[in-house]
Amino acid sequence: xxxxxxxxxxxxxxxxxxxxxxxxxxxxxxxxxxxxxxxxxxxxxxxxxxxxxxxxxxxxxxxxxxxxxxxxxxxxxxxxxxxxxxxxxxxxxxxxxxxxxxxxxxxxxxxxxxxxxxxxxxxxxxxxxxxxxxxxxxxxxxxxxxxxxxxxxxxxxxxxxxxxxxxxxxxxxxxxxxxxxxxxxxxxxxxxxxxxxxxxxxxxxxxxxxxxxxxxxxxxxxxxxxxxxxxxxxxxxxxxxxxxxxxxxxxxxxxxxxxxxxxxxxxxxxxxxxxxxxxxxxxxxxxxxxxxxxxxxxxxxxxxxxxxxxxxxxxxxxxxxxxxxxxxxxxxxxxxxxxxxxxxxxxxxxxxxxxxxxxxxxxxxxxxxxxxxxxxxxxxxxxxxxxxxxxxxxxxxxxxxxxxxxxxxxxxxxxxxxxxxxxxxxxxxxxxxxxxxxxxxxxxxxxxxxxxxxxxxxxxxxxxxx
Numbered sequence: 503x504x505x506x507x508x509x510x511x512x513x514x515x516x517x518x519x520x521x522x523x524x525x526x527x528x529x530x531x532x533x534x535x536x537x538x539x540x541x542x543x544x545x546x547x548x549x550x551x552x553x554x555x556x557x558x559x560x561x562x563x564x565x566x567x568x569x570x571x572x573x574x575x576x577x578x579x580x581x582x583x584x585x586x587x588x589x590x591x592x593x594x595x596x597x598x599x600x601x602x603x604x605x606x607x608x609x610x611x612x613x614x615x616x617x618x619x620x621x622x623x624x625x626x627x628x629x630x631x632x633x634x635x636x637x638x639x640x641x642x643x644x645x646x647x648x649x650x651x652x653x654x655x656x657x658x659x660x661x662x663x664x665x666x667x668x669x670x671x672x673x674x675x676x677x678x679x680x681x682x683x684x685x686x687x688x689x690x691x692x693x694x695x696x697x698x699x700x701x702x703x704x705x706x707x708x709x710x711x712x713x714x715x716x717x718x719x720x721x722x723x724x725x726x727x728x729x730x731x732x733x734x735x736x737x738x739x740x741x742x743x744x745x746x747x748x749x750x751x752x753x754x755x756x757x758x759x760x761x762x763x764x765x766x767x768x769x770x771x772x773x774x775x776x777x778x779x780x781x782x783x784x785x786x787x788x789x790x791x792x793x794x795x796x797x798x799x800x801x802x803x804x805x806x807x808x809x810x811x812x813x814x815x816x817x818x819x820x821x822x823x824x825x826x827x828x829x830x831x832x833x834x835x836x837x838x839x840x841x842x843x844x845x846x847x848x849x850x851x852x853x854x855x856x857x858x859x860x861x862x863x864x865x866x867x868x869x870x871x872x873x874x875x876x877x878x879x880x881x882x883x884x885x886x887x888x889x890x891x892x893x894x895x896x897x898x899x900x901x902x903x904x905x906x907x908x909x910x911x912x913x914x915x916x917x918x919x920x921x922x923x924x925x926x927x928x929x930x931x932x933x934x935x936x937x938x939x940x941x942x943x944x945x946x947x948x949x950x951x952x953x954x955x956x957x958x959x960x961x962x963x964x965x966x967x968x
Contacts, residue, residue, distance in 0.1 A: 546593040556828055557630060558584075559616035565589070566825050568621075570595035575604060584610070589824075599652035605910035606650055611641070615663060618828045622790070627657035629783045630917035638662045656758060659783055674834045714750035729776025734785065736763060737799040738792055738811070742864040748802070749774040749840060751937070755782050762789045778805070780834075787829045792926060795839070801914055810838040818849050848888035856883050861919065868914035875922055881961075882926035888963065894934045895920050896960040900953035901940040913937030919959055 553568035563584020567592050579587050603626055607619045610628050614637075615763035617630010626649075632638035640659055645658045734748035736759075744763040747770035750756045760768040781802070788800040788809050791899050795818070809826060813819035829835055842846070859881075861874040880882015884892060897912035897919075916935035925931050947950035 517778075534550040548899070550595070551596050552620065552821070552824075553590070553601055553604065553607070554621075554824060554828075555611050555615045555619040557611055557617050557619070564611060566655065567827070568592045569596070570604070571600065575601070578608065579603070582608070597623050599650070600942055602650035603653045606644075606648070606653055608640060608657075610644065611643055614660070617660070620790075624652055625654045625656050627783075627786060628655070631661050632663055635662055636653045657783065665876065681886060727776065728778050729807070731775070732774070732778075732781075732802065732804040732805075734781075736766075736772075736789055736792055736797060736801075739797055739815070743798045744789070744792065748772075749777070750785075751775065751777040753779060755785075759785060759789060761795070762786055764793060783832070784829055787826050791825035792824040794818045794825065798839075805834070806836065807834055808836045812840045812842075814842060815850055816841055841932050843966055844888040845891045845963060847885060847890055848860065849886070851884045852881070852961050852963055853933045855884060856961060863915055863918075866911070868918040870918060870922070878919065879926050882923050882928050885923070885928050885932075889929075889932075890965075892932055892934070892964045892966055893923075893928075894936055894960075894962040894964065895923075896936045896938060896962065897956050898938050898942055898944075898956060898960065899940050900956040901943070901947040902953065905940060909939030909941075911937075912939045916959065 515554045515773070517530055551569050551571075553566065553570065554563040558565065561584070563586060564579075564582050566579050566584040567589035570579065571594070572592060576587060576590060576592060579585055579590060600621070600623070603621045603624050607621045607626055607628075610626075613632055614628075614630045615633045617628065620627045628641070632641060641658065641660050645655055649655045676842070678916055682897040729912040732749055734750065736744050737744050738744045746759060746763060746766050750759060750771050750773060754771055756768050756771050756773065759771070760766050770861075771869055782859075784807055785800075785802070788807060791809060792798050792811065795811035796814040798809065801808045807829075811821055811822075819839060822839055823837075826835065826837055831853045842850070855877075859877045861877065863869060863874075895916045897914075897916035899912050901908070913935065914937075916937055918931045920930075920935040923933060940947070940956070943952075943956045944958075945955040947953055947956060
C-alpha cells in the first residue's frame, strides 16, 4: 500500500458494488477523440416535460419554471413583458404536441391579468382572472374551438375582471339583465386509446339566470355553502398506485383526478356538494406533486390542505415543489416534502457526471488533458453536497503491455484524479485511489472498442470506507 496526501490502495478488490463508471482514455488519441479535444454535451433528456407560467398581478410580469426544447422556445418566453425565465431549462424529450401547447399557453397568458398556466406534455390547465370581459370571452372561445390538434385543455377556471359601475337604467325603468358567471369544470378525462390523442375537454357552463321583469328586485345568486366536513385524500406508497378516497364536487372532476393520479381507481370517491371554489385546482396541483413522490399523502380536511412525503431524487423533489409553489401561497396549505439523503444525491449526480464526461490522459502516462482537469471541478462541486461520504477512485487499463506496468499506471491515474479533487477542495481523508490494472475488464480486450471501454475511471460513493 502506498500512502500519499490522500489514501491510495493498489490492487485491492472491493466487496462493494461499483455504482458508476466514467470512461477514461488510456491514450489521448483514441478513436473519436484527440488530445486536447473539447467534448460537446447534448442537453439532458427529460422524461416528464412541463412548464408553468405564473402571471403576476398589476402587470408585474410572468414567471416561468420548467423545460423548453430549444433556445427559440426560450426566446419566445423571454419576449413577454416582464418575463422571468431563470427557472427554465433547455432539455430534450419534448413530446410532439409540446410546441403547439406552448403557443396556446402563451396566447392564453396574454389575456390574463393574473393567474397560473401549466403545460405538462400535451395537457394545459389555466386558472386566473382575465384582463377584460373581452379577454374572458376570448379564453372561453379558445376552450371550445381554439385548442390545437393533439393538445388537451384539461382545466379552465377564469373569472371576469372586477365589475365596473353599472350603467343607469334606460328611461323606461327596465333593469339590466343579470347573468351568473360562467363556471368552468375540468374535462371528463379518460385514458386515450393508444392510436389517438385524448379528446378536448368538455367545458361545462352554468345556465344564464332568467332576465327579471321591469322594476323587479334581482335576487342575489345562490352560492353553495361550504361544508366544513368536506374531506378528500390521496396516498402513495413505494411508488405504487395512488389510492383515492373522500368527496369530489362533480363526476368530471372525479374522472379527471383519476387520470392525473396515473389512472388511479376512483371507486373510493363520491360526489358531494360543499367543496370550496378552489378545490379542483388545488387538488390537481397536489395530485401532480404527489405523483413526483415515491411515498406521500395529499389530504383536504377542515378547510385545509396538507401534503407530505418523500421524493426519490432531487429532480423529483424540485418538480413536486414547483407544482405546489403557487398553491402554497394561499395560506390553506401545509407542505412537508423531503428528498433523498445527501449521499444518495451524490450517487445520482456522480452517475450523471460519469455518463457525460470523458477523462483523457496522455499516452502511457498519468498526465491529464486540461479539459479533463476542468471537468473534475464539476465533480468536486457535486461531492460538496455529501461531505461525510467516502469516495473510491478506481483506475483500470486494457491488457496491452506488461501487467505490472498497467497496474502501476492504473494507480498513478487514480491518484492523479484524486489529487485534482483535493486541489478543488475535497478533503483528502475522504478519497481513496485504487489501481486494478488490467484485472477487471468490462469488455473484450480483443477489439479496439473493448480496450477503450476497459480504460476507465470508476467512482464509488460510500457511506463509510470499507
